[in-house]
Amino acid sequence: MLAAAARRLTEAGVASPRVDAELLLAHVLGVPRTRLLTLDDVDAGAAARFETLLGQRADRVPLQHLTGRAPFRYLELAVGPGVFVPRPETEQLVGWALEQLAGATGPVVVDLGSGSGAIALSIAREHPGARVTAVEHDPGAIEWTRHNARDRAAAGDTPVEVLAGDMTDPELLRVLDGRVDLVVSNPPYVPDGARVPREVADHDPPLALWGGPDGLDVVRGLLGTAARLLRPGGGLGIEHADQQGGSLPALVRAHGGFTEVDDHPDLAGRPRYTTARRAG
Incomplete structure (x- = not known):
């Protein structure tokens, strides 16, 4: 999921695609970014929310506006x-x-x-x-x-x-x-x-x-x-x-x-x- 998200943000011209993808997913899950290393999967609801935010970031909405x-x-x-x-x-x-x-x-x-x-x-x-x-x-x-x-x-x-x-x-x-x-x-x-x-x-x-x-x-x-x-x-x-x-x-x-x-x-x-x- 994160690899695909990073590729999408790279194609959109985002300067730090992997970091932004990780921060968005951590925000959706309500966990620190470092906790992503211990996760095996993401439930469907969180994946859908992540996809929505990812689309906005690909449209160059600032990361901080998405996380607040x-x-x-x-x-x-x-x-x-x-x-x-x-x-x-x-x-x-x-x-x-x-x-x-x-x-x-x-x-x-x-x-x-x-x-x-x-x-x-x-x-x-x-x-x-x-x-x-x-x-x-x-x-x-x-x-x-x-x-x-x-x-x-x-x-x-x-x-x-x-x-x-x-x-x-x-x-x-x-x-x-x-x-x-x-x-x-x-x-x-x-x-x-x-x-x-x-x-x-x-x-x-x-x-x-x-x-x-x-x-x-x-x-x-x-x-x-x-x-x-x-x-x-x-x-x-x-x-x-x-x-x-x-x-x-x-x-x-x-x-x-x-x-x-x-x-x-x-x-x-x-x-x-x-x-x-x-x-x-």
């Missing part, structure tokens, strides 16, 4: 239509953020464009006591932010405040001007017209993807917000596309409000996120 869950660092987040599915690459930005907060008591953190809440909720879990605000503009996505924030608070993690707002709004979070220790963001950065996989083009929300002709339109507005919110010496971390490893740091330097601008690769060696400190 997305792993991210130490969390498993609820995801589905209307929210950007968190990617493993973003975990490194969170790792950098936590390094900046090490030893701090009650640091103030703002996550701009929070989506599923992956960054904000990971920081709240891994740095208990942090005062984290997750900002999301998309009305569909923010329902997922709120859902995941409620789930994590119920599980005992530090509560995260979820705020509806535009990261480029000059009036956003005025009450925190000059008081924030860290601003992090995985903003829309895909250049208009760029070719992206069907899972992204057909299912990720447009507000989470497209960033103008060079992909940096939203970042330009984000920098103004970050510069206003951050205390002197406060940290800024922004994820970006592979091809923006030069242009985004240059944009941050040109703003004039930041120092120690640096760019960082992901585990595959591709440019992935830019960091800086508030000048002054």
Whole structure:
């Protein structure tokens, strides 16, 4: 069954056909993926459900939309239509953020464009006591932010405040001007017209993807917000596309409000996120 499913997903152009097939079957059976090794057969009802999900995955519906869950660092987040599915690459930005907060008591953190809440909720879990605000503009996505924030608070993690707002709004979070220790963001950065996989083009929300002709339109507005919110010496971390490893740091330097601008690769060696400190 799994071999046939993997062949079908391979023919459909899915990047990880065997893994996706195994994860879908494990989801249908309600068991960990490792338990599949001990199974001899699958009953007819489960096989039918698996076939339905397999057809949707072959049609390039994201795996996480079919299972309803997305792993991210130490969390498993609820995801589905209307929210950007968190990617493993973003975990490194969170790792950098936590390094900046090490030893701090009650640091103030703002996550701009929070989506599923992956960054904000990971920081709240891994740095208990942090005062984290997750900002999301998309009305569909923010329902997922709120859902995941409620789930994590119920599980005992530090509560995260979820705020509806535009990261480029000059009036956003005025009450925190000059008081924030860290601003992090995985903003829309895909250049208009760029070719992206069907899972992204057909299912990720447009507000989470497209960033103008060079992909940096939203970042330009984000920098103004970050510069206003951050205390002197406060940290800024922004994820970006592979091809923006030069242009985004240059944009941050040109703003004039930041120092120690640096760019960082992901585990595959591709440019992935830019960091800086508030000048002054």
